[in-house]
Amino acid sequence: MSHVARVPVAEGLFTGPDERPQLIGSRHRETGVVTFPADASTGEEILLSRTGTLFTWTTQEFVPPAPPYTGDTDPATFTPYAVGYVELLEGILVEGRLTESDPARLAIGQEMELVLVPFRTEAATDTEPAREVITFAFAPVAASDGVRS
């Protein structure tokens, strides 16, 4: 297989891709409130903590409506996923996909770590190489290994 370009789902969301990615947020110039994604019109960019605690979570068991979803929407192959909010030291809850979707293995308050995960692949065209689109997710700390290949 030829070269596969690894590209983020959007620019400016996270650093890397590398082993220790960080989300890029911003701190409001007047209020000090931290938001994600960064809002350059109201604050300075800051890198957010890589770990935090699971504030709450749920699972996505049915195929999400597409558009806007651009992941797998084939009911035969769709894999349920989980989403949650992780509370970070900066006083912010960040919503993201979780790498674990088994309710028996998720608990409010558990430690989570930021990872980058493959989200979808795009086949090569005549002019462009194949692309692997990556996004951020939170992994239970024991299961985290940075960028997962």
Place this chain on the structure above:
Amino acid sequence: MSGVSIIGVGLHPFGRFPGKQAMDMGAEAIRLALQDAGIAWDQVQRAYAGSLEVSNPDAVVGKLGLTGIPVFGVFNGCATANTAVSLAAEAIEHGEADIALAVGFDKHPRGAFAGDPAVLGLPAWYGETGLFLTTHFFGMKINRYLAEHGISQETLAKVAAKNFRNGALNEKAWRRDAMSEEEILAAPYLNYPLTRFMYCAPNEGAAAVVLCRRDLAATYSDSPVHLAAAVLRTRRSGAFEVSSPSLPADRTPSPTVYASQAAFEKAGLGPDDVHVAQLQDTDAGSEIIHLAENGFCADGDQEKLIAEGHTEIDGKLPVNTDGGLMANGEPIGASGLRQIHEIVLQLRGRAGARQIPGPHSVGYTHLYGSPGTGAVTILTT
């Protein structure tokens, strides 16, 4: 808001009506409300029309008669109906009209609400990566609420079973089959801890309410219902709200709490005075949370209260006596007007098989909508 009464209500059943336009349903609901009020369309001096799917809901006048009155299209997500009622009531209080109408109608495609995150000012990646689903919010909010306040999944099933049981008594409900708690719990999860039978679904339908100056209400109706309060509040920083890529960790109460407190204050009443309530039950968890957010119990008391039948038709505070959103579905523009329709029937004592047996002089409705709107009305005889 002591100066406004409701003299007529009309409901086009919620459900699926292939080939029938939302606006035709809206016109039918208006005719029913006018008939109930004993007035003709040309007596309506002002109207407010809400819809998600119909971009020009004001065009409904084309079905009723072009009388030239001001008609305003309104939209506030799932709280749209309160906007229509609040604005109609304010117009009457401000002397702009003696009789005003609030109507809502919608016709949603099947399945979870989908759309471009840009409609809420959110980035495209939020939708692309599968985070832009309102149902996630309901799953996440109740998952934490159950854990924080020691409420069981069985209580979620009890709420759903109660609403389907009430729907079975309502000839206009969409889902009219009672369902056992076991069946509800055993269904597949849509979003943990909510199973397939713990959610309402978007559908089609319409409802309308005729409002009138209170001092004129007896001219038209032998059973006017007074609008003691109609209040809408948006979210404050720190509230845990739907469709938020991030939130401040500092906790602030939901907009429902502020809307409810303001409504009780305006009405000069408290939660203990309410005889029957309609609380936004987008899912079974929402009804549980909204009992506390609207001041009807403390966080965590729901486990015991619901087990004891507190919210049943013959309980101390009957909730969603017509089956709520769960048994009726949710045409967004109309949903809150359906709630008012039910409360008016209950306060008149004309709710048939589902009439609450006890006193019925104070009723309450509550909506919660994206992106964080709480809206309440309080109605009295």
